[in-house]
Amino acid sequence: MMNQEKDHQNLDSKRSKKMKNKKNNIERNIREKYPLISYQELPEYMKDNEFILNYYRANWPLKQAFFSIFTWHNETLNVWTHLIGFILFMVLTIANAEHISQLADFMTMFIRNFPTSGDANISQNSKGETTRLTDQHLQMDITLSESATNEATWPFYVFLAGAMLCLLSSSICHLFSCHSQRLNLFLVQIDYVGITIMIITSFFPPMYYIFQCSPHWQVVYLTGITILGVCTIITLLFPVFSTGKYRSFRVGLFMSMGCFGIFPAIHALVVNWSDPMRNVTLAYESSMALCYVIGATFYVSRVPEKWKPGLFDLVGHSHQIFHTFVVFGALAHYGAARIFLEYRTRFGCDNR
Structure with a gap:
Protein backbone atom coordinates (compact mmCIF):
# COMPACT_ATOMS: atom_id res chain seq x y z
CA MET A 1 0.00 0.00 0.00
CA MET A 2 2.81 2.37 0.96
CA ASN A 3 4.63 1.57 -2.26
CA GLN A 4 1.52 2.36 -4.32
CA GLU A 5 1.16 5.76 -2.64
CA LYS A 6 4.82 6.51 -3.32
CA ASP A 7 4.38 5.49 -6.93
CA HIS A 8 1.38 7.83 -7.25
CA GLN A 9 3.34 10.69 -5.67
CA ASN A 10 6.28 10.10 -7.96
CA LEU A 11 3.94 9.98 -10.96
CA ASP A 12 2.26 13.24 -9.92
CA SER A 13 5.64 14.84 -9.38
CA LYS A 14 6.81 13.77 -12.83
CA ARG A 15 3.61 15.08 -14.44
CA SER A 16 4.01 18.38 -12.60
CA LYS A 17 7.61 18.76 -13.75
CA LYS A 18 6.61 17.80 -17.28
CA MET A 19 3.86 20.45 -17.37
CA LYS A 20 6.19 23.04 -15.90
CA ASN A 21 8.88 22.26 -18.47
CA LYS A 22 6.28 22.41 -21.25
CA LYS A 23 5.11 25.82 -20.04
CA ASN A 24 8.68 27.08 -19.84
CA ASN A 25 9.37 25.80 -23.34
CA ILE A 26 6.29 27.57 -24.69
CA GLU A 27 7.32 30.82 -23.03
CA ARG A 28 10.87 30.40 -24.35
CA ASN A 29 9.56 29.78 -27.86
CA ILE A 30 7.39 32.88 -27.68
CA ARG A 31 10.34 34.97 -26.51
CA GLU A 32 12.49 33.57 -29.28
CA LYS A 33 9.83 34.08 -31.93
CA TYR A 34 8.74 37.55 -30.73
CA PRO A 35 11.79 39.06 -29.04
CA LEU A 36 12.13 42.62 -27.80
CA ILE A 37 14.34 44.50 -30.22
CA SER A 38 16.44 47.65 -30.33
CA TYR A 39 15.61 51.01 -31.91
CA GLN A 40 17.93 50.25 -34.87
CA GLU A 41 15.99 47.06 -35.64
CA LEU A 42 12.62 48.80 -35.78
CA PRO A 43 10.71 49.31 -39.05
CA GLU A 44 10.80 52.96 -40.10
CA TYR A 45 7.18 53.68 -39.19
CA MET A 46 7.88 52.83 -35.52
CA LYS A 47 10.98 55.00 -35.13
CA ASP A 48 9.63 57.83 -33.02
CA ASN A 49 12.03 58.37 -30.09
CA GLU A 50 15.69 57.71 -30.77
CA PHE A 51 16.55 58.19 -27.08
CA ILE A 52 14.72 55.00 -26.08
CA LEU A 53 17.18 52.39 -27.25
CA ASN A 54 15.75 48.96 -26.38
CA TYR A 55 12.77 46.79 -25.35
CA TYR A 56 10.62 47.45 -28.44
CA ARG A 57 7.93 45.14 -29.85
CA ALA A 58 7.50 45.05 -33.62
CA ASN A 59 5.21 43.08 -35.97
CA TRP A 60 3.63 41.11 -33.13
CA PRO A 61 0.34 39.21 -33.65
CA LEU A 62 -2.65 40.69 -31.85
CA LYS A 63 -2.78 37.83 -29.35
CA GLN A 64 0.85 38.27 -28.30
CA ALA A 65 0.43 42.04 -28.25
CA PHE A 66 -2.57 41.69 -25.93
CA PHE A 67 -0.81 39.41 -23.46
CA SER A 68 2.25 41.67 -23.46
CA ILE A 69 0.25 43.90 -21.13
CA PHE A 70 1.48 41.58 -18.37
CA THR A 71 5.16 41.67 -19.41
CA TRP A 72 7.87 44.31 -19.32
CA HIS A 73 8.67 46.34 -22.43
CA ASN A 74 9.05 50.05 -23.10
CA GLU A 75 5.27 50.53 -23.57
Whole structure:
Protein backbone atom coordinates (compact mmCIF):
# COMPACT_ATOMS: atom_id res chain seq x y z
CA MET A 1 0.00 0.00 0.00
CA MET A 2 2.81 2.37 0.96
CA ASN A 3 4.63 1.57 -2.26
CA GLN A 4 1.52 2.36 -4.32
CA GLU A 5 1.16 5.76 -2.64
CA LYS A 6 4.82 6.51 -3.32
CA ASP A 7 4.38 5.49 -6.93
CA HIS A 8 1.38 7.83 -7.25
CA GLN A 9 3.34 10.69 -5.67
CA ASN A 10 6.28 10.10 -7.96
CA LEU A 11 3.94 9.98 -10.96
CA ASP A 12 2.26 13.24 -9.92
CA SER A 13 5.64 14.84 -9.38
CA LYS A 14 6.81 13.77 -12.83
CA ARG A 15 3.61 15.08 -14.44
CA SER A 16 4.01 18.38 -12.60
CA LYS A 17 7.61 18.76 -13.75
CA LYS A 18 6.61 17.80 -17.28
CA MET A 19 3.86 20.45 -17.37
CA LYS A 20 6.19 23.04 -15.90
CA ASN A 21 8.88 22.26 -18.47
CA LYS A 22 6.28 22.41 -21.25
CA LYS A 23 5.11 25.82 -20.04
CA ASN A 24 8.68 27.08 -19.84
CA ASN A 25 9.37 25.80 -23.34
CA ILE A 26 6.29 27.57 -24.69
CA GLU A 27 7.32 30.82 -23.03
CA ARG A 28 10.87 30.40 -24.35
CA ASN A 29 9.56 29.78 -27.86
CA ILE A 30 7.39 32.88 -27.68
CA ARG A 31 10.34 34.97 -26.51
CA GLU A 32 12.49 33.57 -29.28
CA LYS A 33 9.83 34.08 -31.93
CA TYR A 34 8.74 37.55 -30.73
CA PRO A 35 11.79 39.06 -29.04
CA LEU A 36 12.13 42.62 -27.80
CA ILE A 37 14.34 44.50 -30.22
CA SER A 38 16.44 47.65 -30.33
CA TYR A 39 15.61 51.01 -31.91
CA GLN A 40 17.93 50.25 -34.87
CA GLU A 41 15.99 47.06 -35.64
CA LEU A 42 12.62 48.80 -35.78
CA PRO A 43 10.71 49.31 -39.05
CA GLU A 44 10.80 52.96 -40.10
CA TYR A 45 7.18 53.68 -39.19
CA MET A 46 7.88 52.83 -35.52
CA LYS A 47 10.98 55.00 -35.13
CA ASP A 48 9.63 57.83 -33.02
CA ASN A 49 12.03 58.37 -30.09
CA GLU A 50 15.69 57.71 -30.77
CA PHE A 51 16.55 58.19 -27.08
CA ILE A 52 14.72 55.00 -26.08
CA LEU A 53 17.18 52.39 -27.25
CA ASN A 54 15.75 48.96 -26.38
CA TYR A 55 12.77 46.79 -25.35
CA TYR A 56 10.62 47.45 -28.44
CA ARG A 57 7.93 45.14 -29.85
CA ALA A 58 7.50 45.05 -33.62
CA ASN A 59 5.21 43.08 -35.97
CA TRP A 60 3.63 41.11 -33.13
CA PRO A 61 0.34 39.21 -33.65
CA LEU A 62 -2.65 40.69 -31.85
CA LYS A 63 -2.78 37.83 -29.35
CA GLN A 64 0.85 38.27 -28.30
CA ALA A 65 0.43 42.04 -28.25
CA PHE A 66 -2.57 41.69 -25.93
CA PHE A 67 -0.81 39.41 -23.46
CA SER A 68 2.25 41.67 -23.46
CA ILE A 69 0.25 43.90 -21.13
CA PHE A 70 1.48 41.58 -18.37
CA THR A 71 5.16 41.67 -19.41
CA TRP A 72 7.87 44.31 -19.32
CA HIS A 73 8.67 46.34 -22.43
CA ASN A 74 9.05 50.05 -23.10
CA GLU A 75 5.27 50.53 -23.57
CA THR A 76 4.13 48.69 -20.43
CA LEU A 77 3.81 51.77 -18.21
CA ASN A 78 2.37 53.82 -21.09
CA VAL A 79 -0.44 51.27 -21.25
CA TRP A 80 -1.00 50.99 -17.51
CA THR A 81 -0.85 54.69 -16.59
CA HIS A 82 -3.85 55.47 -18.76
CA LEU A 83 -5.58 52.13 -18.20
CA ILE A 84 -5.57 52.78 -14.46
CA GLY A 85 -6.82 56.31 -15.19
CA PHE A 86 -9.65 54.87 -17.31
CA ILE A 87 -10.65 52.46 -14.52
CA LEU A 88 -10.54 55.29 -11.98
CA PHE A 89 -12.84 57.51 -14.07
CA MET A 90 -15.17 54.59 -14.71
CA VAL A 91 -15.42 54.08 -10.93
CA LEU A 92 -16.07 57.82 -10.45
CA THR A 93 -18.81 57.74 -13.09
CA ILE A 94 -20.52 54.79 -11.40
CA ALA A 95 -20.07 56.40 -7.97
CA ASN A 96 -21.79 59.59 -9.11
CA ALA A 97 -24.57 57.74 -10.91
CA GLU A 98 -25.20 55.48 -7.90
CA HIS A 99 -24.71 58.25 -5.29
CA ILE A 100 -21.73 56.65 -3.56
CA SER A 101 -20.41 59.76 -1.80
CA GLN A 102 -17.23 58.23 -0.35
CA LEU A 103 -15.89 57.69 -3.89
CA ALA A 104 -17.57 60.52 -5.77
CA ASP A 105 -16.25 63.25 -3.44
CA PHE A 106 -12.68 62.10 -2.91
CA MET A 107 -11.31 64.99 -5.03
CA THR A 108 -13.29 67.68 -3.16
CA MET A 109 -13.04 66.65 0.50
CA PHE A 110 -10.60 69.44 1.38
CA ILE A 111 -12.91 72.21 0.17
CA ARG A 112 -14.22 73.11 3.63
CA ASN A 113 -10.73 74.30 4.67
CA PHE A 114 -9.95 76.17 1.47
CA PRO A 115 -9.94 80.00 1.71
CA THR A 116 -12.75 81.48 -0.37
CA SER A 117 -13.05 84.95 -1.80
CA GLY A 118 -14.73 87.72 0.10
CA ASP A 119 -17.07 86.61 2.84
CA ALA A 120 -16.97 82.81 2.61
CA ASN A 121 -20.28 82.48 4.37
CA ILE A 122 -22.42 84.75 2.18
CA SER A 123 -23.91 84.16 -1.25
CA GLN A 124 -26.72 85.59 -3.33
CA ASN A 125 -29.51 83.32 -4.51
CA SER A 126 -31.44 83.72 -7.74
CA LYS A 127 -33.84 86.26 -6.19
CA GLY A 128 -31.09 88.48 -4.84
CA GLU A 129 -31.69 87.42 -1.27
CA THR A 130 -28.71 86.87 1.01
CA THR A 131 -28.09 83.21 1.71
CA ARG A 132 -25.64 81.94 4.35
CA LEU A 133 -23.30 79.25 3.13
CA THR A 134 -23.12 76.97 6.12
CA ASP A 135 -20.53 74.26 6.58
CA GLN A 136 -23.06 71.88 5.09
CA HIS A 137 -23.12 73.94 1.90
CA LEU A 138 -19.35 74.03 1.65
CA GLN A 139 -18.88 70.38 2.53
CA MET A 140 -18.65 68.23 -0.59
CA ASP A 141 -19.44 64.92 1.06
CA ILE A 142 -22.81 64.68 -0.67
CA THR A 143 -23.18 63.28 -4.16
CA LEU A 144 -25.10 65.02 -6.87
CA SER A 145 -28.15 66.61 -5.31
CA GLU A 146 -31.41 64.73 -5.66
CA SER A 147 -32.90 67.93 -7.04
CA ALA A 148 -30.48 67.92 -9.95
CA THR A 149 -32.26 66.85 -13.10
CA ASN A 150 -30.80 65.08 -16.11
CA GLU A 151 -30.72 68.46 -17.81
CA ALA A 152 -28.44 69.78 -15.03
CA THR A 153 -26.09 66.82 -14.83
CA TRP A 154 -25.49 65.85 -18.46
CA PRO A 155 -22.49 68.21 -19.03
CA PHE A 156 -20.74 66.60 -16.06
CA TYR A 157 -21.21 63.12 -17.53
CA VAL A 158 -20.16 64.35 -20.99
CA PHE A 159 -16.80 65.28 -19.48
CA LEU A 160 -16.47 61.90 -17.72
CA ALA A 161 -17.25 60.09 -20.99
CA GLY A 162 -14.67 62.18 -22.87
CA ALA A 163 -12.01 61.47 -20.25
CA MET A 164 -12.67 57.72 -20.35
CA LEU A 165 -12.59 57.68 -24.16
CA CYS A 166 -9.25 59.48 -24.22
CA LEU A 167 -7.61 57.27 -21.58
CA LEU A 168 -8.91 54.01 -23.05
CA SER A 169 -7.98 54.86 -26.65
CA SER A 170 -4.49 55.81 -25.48
CA SER A 171 -4.01 52.49 -23.65
CA ILE A 172 -5.23 50.50 -26.65
CA CYS A 173 -2.96 52.45 -28.96
CA HIS A 174 0.16 51.78 -26.90
CA LEU A 175 -0.73 48.12 -26.48
CA PHE A 176 -1.53 47.18 -30.09
CA SER A 177 0.41 49.68 -32.23
CA CYS A 178 3.23 47.12 -32.51
CA HIS A 179 1.06 44.86 -34.72
CA SER A 180 1.44 46.40 -38.18
CA GLN A 181 1.97 49.71 -39.94
CA ARG A 182 -1.68 49.97 -40.96
CA LEU A 183 -3.00 49.34 -37.44
CA ASN A 184 -0.33 51.58 -35.96
CA LEU A 185 -1.46 54.56 -38.04
CA PHE A 186 -5.13 53.90 -37.30
CA LEU A 187 -4.61 53.62 -33.53
CA VAL A 188 -2.39 56.69 -33.40
CA GLN A 189 -5.08 58.72 -35.18
CA ILE A 190 -7.74 57.38 -32.80
CA ASP A 191 -5.49 58.38 -29.91
CA TYR A 192 -5.34 61.97 -31.23
CA VAL A 193 -9.11 61.99 -31.70
CA GLY A 194 -9.50 60.85 -28.09
CA ILE A 195 -7.28 63.66 -26.83
CA THR A 196 -9.24 66.22 -28.84
CA ILE A 197 -12.59 64.92 -27.60
CA MET A 198 -11.36 65.05 -24.01
CA ILE A 199 -10.37 68.69 -24.45
CA ILE A 200 -13.75 69.54 -25.99
CA THR A 201 -15.77 67.75 -23.32
CA SER A 202 -13.68 69.37 -20.57
CA PHE A 203 -15.27 72.67 -21.55
CA PHE A 204 -18.83 71.44 -21.04
CA PRO A 205 -19.14 71.53 -17.21
CA PRO A 206 -17.59 74.99 -16.64
CA MET A 207 -19.24 76.63 -19.66
CA TYR A 208 -22.65 75.16 -18.90
CA TYR A 209 -22.73 75.81 -15.15
CA ILE A 210 -20.90 79.16 -15.03
CA PHE A 211 -23.05 80.66 -17.79
CA GLN A 212 -26.25 78.79 -16.95
CA CYS A 213 -27.92 82.12 -16.28
CA SER A 214 -26.72 83.42 -19.66
CA PRO A 215 -27.54 80.64 -22.16
CA HIS A 216 -26.33 82.59 -25.18
CA TRP A 217 -22.77 82.52 -23.79
CA GLN A 218 -23.07 78.77 -23.32
CA VAL A 219 -23.83 78.44 -27.02
CA VAL A 220 -21.04 80.82 -28.07
CA TYR A 221 -18.25 79.15 -26.09
CA LEU A 222 -19.31 75.52 -26.52
CA THR A 223 -19.85 76.02 -30.25
CA GLY A 224 -16.47 77.71 -30.52
CA ILE A 225 -14.50 74.92 -28.83
CA THR A 226 -16.42 72.24 -30.75
CA ILE A 227 -15.62 73.85 -34.11
CA LEU A 228 -11.96 74.23 -33.11
CA GLY A 229 -11.91 70.57 -32.03
CA VAL A 230 -13.46 69.32 -35.27
CA CYS A 231 -10.87 71.28 -37.27
CA THR A 232 -8.11 69.74 -35.13
CA ILE A 233 -9.45 66.22 -35.70
CA ILE A 234 -9.69 66.73 -39.48
CA THR A 235 -6.11 68.05 -39.55
CA LEU A 236 -4.68 65.17 -37.51
CA LEU A 237 -6.40 62.54 -39.65
CA PHE A 238 -3.90 63.33 -42.40
CA PRO A 239 -1.23 60.59 -42.01
CA VAL A 240 1.67 63.00 -42.43
CA PHE A 241 0.81 64.73 -39.13
CA SER A 242 1.14 61.45 -37.22
CA THR A 243 4.88 61.29 -37.76
CA GLY A 244 7.51 62.29 -35.20
CA LYS A 245 8.43 65.31 -37.34
CA TYR A 246 5.15 66.98 -36.41
CA ARG A 247 5.27 66.24 -32.68
CA SER A 248 5.50 69.94 -31.74
CA PHE A 249 2.81 70.83 -34.27
CA ARG A 250 0.38 68.36 -32.64
CA VAL A 251 1.09 69.74 -29.20
CA GLY A 252 0.55 73.24 -30.58
CA LEU A 253 -2.90 72.27 -31.86
CA PHE A 254 -3.92 70.81 -28.50
CA MET A 255 -2.49 73.80 -26.62
CA SER A 256 -4.39 76.20 -28.88
CA MET A 257 -7.61 74.43 -27.92
CA GLY A 258 -6.71 74.80 -24.26
CA CYS A 259 -5.82 78.46 -24.73
CA PHE A 260 -9.30 79.05 -26.16
CA GLY A 261 -10.45 78.67 -22.55
CA ILE A 262 -8.68 81.88 -21.56
CA PHE A 263 -11.49 83.99 -23.04
CA PRO A 264 -14.42 82.36 -21.17
CA ALA A 265 -12.22 82.13 -18.05
CA ILE A 266 -11.68 85.92 -17.98
CA HIS A 267 -15.35 86.43 -18.74
CA ALA A 268 -16.32 84.09 -15.89
CA LEU A 269 -14.01 85.89 -13.44
CA VAL A 270 -15.56 89.24 -14.28
CA VAL A 271 -19.11 87.92 -13.98
CA ASN A 272 -18.48 85.91 -10.81
CA TRP A 273 -15.82 88.03 -9.09
CA SER A 274 -17.75 88.14 -5.80
CA ASP A 275 -18.58 84.43 -5.85
CA PRO A 276 -17.33 82.85 -2.58
CA MET A 277 -16.27 79.69 -4.45
CA ARG A 278 -14.06 81.61 -6.89
CA ASN A 279 -10.73 80.74 -5.25
CA VAL A 280 -11.58 77.05 -4.97
CA THR A 281 -12.52 76.60 -8.61
CA LEU A 282 -9.54 78.69 -9.68
CA ALA A 283 -7.24 76.41 -7.69
CA TYR A 284 -8.62 73.28 -9.34
CA GLU A 285 -8.59 74.68 -12.85
CA SER A 286 -5.11 76.18 -12.40
CA SER A 287 -3.88 72.79 -11.21
CA MET A 288 -5.39 71.18 -14.30
CA ALA A 289 -3.74 73.70 -16.64
CA LEU A 290 -0.39 73.32 -14.87
CA CYS A 291 -0.51 69.52 -15.12
CA TYR A 292 -1.29 69.65 -18.84
CA VAL A 293 1.46 72.20 -19.54
CA ILE A 294 4.07 70.23 -17.56
CA GLY A 295 3.01 67.00 -19.28
CA ALA A 296 3.19 68.60 -22.74
CA THR A 297 6.64 69.99 -21.93
CA PHE A 298 7.94 66.52 -21.12
CA TYR A 299 6.27 65.13 -24.26
CA VAL A 300 7.96 67.64 -26.57
CA SER A 301 11.36 67.84 -24.87
CA ARG A 302 11.83 64.06 -24.42
CA VAL A 303 13.39 64.66 -21.05
CA PRO A 304 14.85 62.75 -19.18
CA GLU A 305 15.74 60.04 -21.74
CA LYS A 306 17.37 62.75 -23.86
CA TRP A 307 19.91 63.30 -21.11
CA LYS A 308 20.81 59.62 -20.71
CA PRO A 309 19.69 57.47 -23.69
CA GLY A 310 18.92 53.90 -22.67
CA LEU A 311 18.64 54.53 -18.92
CA PHE A 312 14.89 55.27 -18.99
CA ASP A 313 13.83 52.71 -21.60
CA LEU A 314 11.51 50.82 -19.24
CA VAL A 315 10.70 53.27 -16.46
CA GLY A 316 10.70 57.06 -16.27
CA HIS A 317 10.78 58.24 -19.89
CA SER A 318 8.95 61.35 -21.03
CA HIS A 319 5.83 59.71 -22.42
CA GLN A 320 5.13 57.93 -19.14
CA ILE A 321 5.51 61.21 -17.27
CA PHE A 322 3.24 62.91 -19.80
CA HIS A 323 0.58 60.23 -19.23
CA THR A 324 0.77 60.65 -15.47
CA PHE A 325 0.25 64.42 -15.65
CA VAL A 326 -2.70 63.95 -18.03
CA VAL A 327 -4.43 61.78 -15.42
CA PHE A 328 -3.65 64.29 -12.63
CA GLY A 329 -4.96 67.15 -14.78
CA ALA A 330 -8.17 65.26 -15.56
CA LEU A 331 -8.69 64.55 -11.85
CA ALA A 332 -8.21 68.23 -11.01
CA HIS A 333 -10.83 69.15 -13.61
CA TYR A 334 -13.13 66.49 -12.17
CA GLY A 335 -12.87 68.26 -8.80
CA ALA A 336 -13.75 71.59 -10.38
CA ALA A 337 -16.67 70.07 -12.31
CA ARG A 338 -18.08 68.60 -9.07
CA ILE A 339 -17.98 72.02 -7.46
CA PHE A 340 -19.60 73.72 -10.48
CA LEU A 341 -22.42 71.19 -10.51
CA GLU A 342 -23.02 71.11 -6.75
CA TYR A 343 -22.94 74.89 -6.40
CA ARG A 344 -25.25 75.54 -9.36
CA THR A 345 -27.65 72.90 -8.10
CA ARG A 346 -27.88 74.62 -4.72
CA PHE A 347 -27.98 78.19 -6.04
CA GLY A 348 -29.77 78.38 -9.36
CA CYS A 349 -30.85 81.41 -11.32
CA ASP A 350 -34.08 82.83 -12.66
CA ASN A 351 -33.35 81.40 -16.12
CA ARG A 352 -33.27 77.79 -14.94
